[in-house]
Amino acid sequence: MALKEQLNKFNKQYEKCQSTLSSIASSRPGPSTRPSSVVPAAISQKPAAPPVKFSNDTERLQFINSIRKGPVGAQIKRVIDLLFETRHAFTPEQINEQCYVDMNANKAVFESLRNNLKVHYDGRRFSYKAKHDVKDKNQLLSLVNKYPAGIAAIDLKDAYPNVMEDLQALKASGHIWLLSNADSQEDIAYPNDFKGQIQVDDDFKSLFRDIDIPSDMLDVEKELLKIGLKPVMNTAERRAAAQIHGMPNKPKQKKKKQEISKRTKLTNAHLPELFQTLNASSSRN
Structure with a gap:
């Protein structure tokens, strides 16, 4: 009796499995809609990954790195040039943005600029310090x-x-x-x-104009030596050298005193007596 019950139970499970398989088969698409099991090789392969490209900012980053690894003196000059050209005050962070010198990371640059004679530091900002503080x-x-x-x-x-x-x-x-x-x-x-401007006595002016200056430089140098002054040139040696090289020594001719005319450029307006000749000619005309 127990064997018969087990057989009936088995049959029921079998029927249930068959029913499940039939429902699965009926839910599958037909042969016309079934996708082909053959996939082209070009489609089945994954697309190749694009080549790795460096950032467009690489060149700028390399430039910044070269500045920060450069000599301290070069970094100091770069900051001073920035302060001089702009005449603005900058914090260390702003200096880093403007000329890529990281003063916070480089204490040698910071201390050198803080004590530089051309730089003013107010405790927060750096600015250019000229020798004379004038603005206009x-x-x-x-x-x-x-x-x-x-x-x-x-x-x-x-x-x-x-x-x-x-x-x-x-x-x-x-x-x-x-x-x-x-x-x-x-x-x-x-x-x-x-x-x-001062007033000069007429006697002193006359004394000045009456001084006779020698026309020969040899005589001028002799007079200078008499009063203990050393002449800048040695005319005797120059003339001797000229004769050795066959160059004739021509004494300079004394220039003719030029009269003052209306077209003469007047630069000594504080000496009106110099223009008496000009005034006299003007009155005649």
């Missing part, structure tokens, strides 16, 4: 007027970007004198102070 033409004129003995133009060059143009403008307007130093060949700026 009016301040430049005030500075020159404080130096009666003259101030070298080279000491004013870094005051602000167009300082040399303003210096020439002040010269052209007559506010200052800009003269070349005979020794250094550098321009010296002097104040044109009209208060310095």
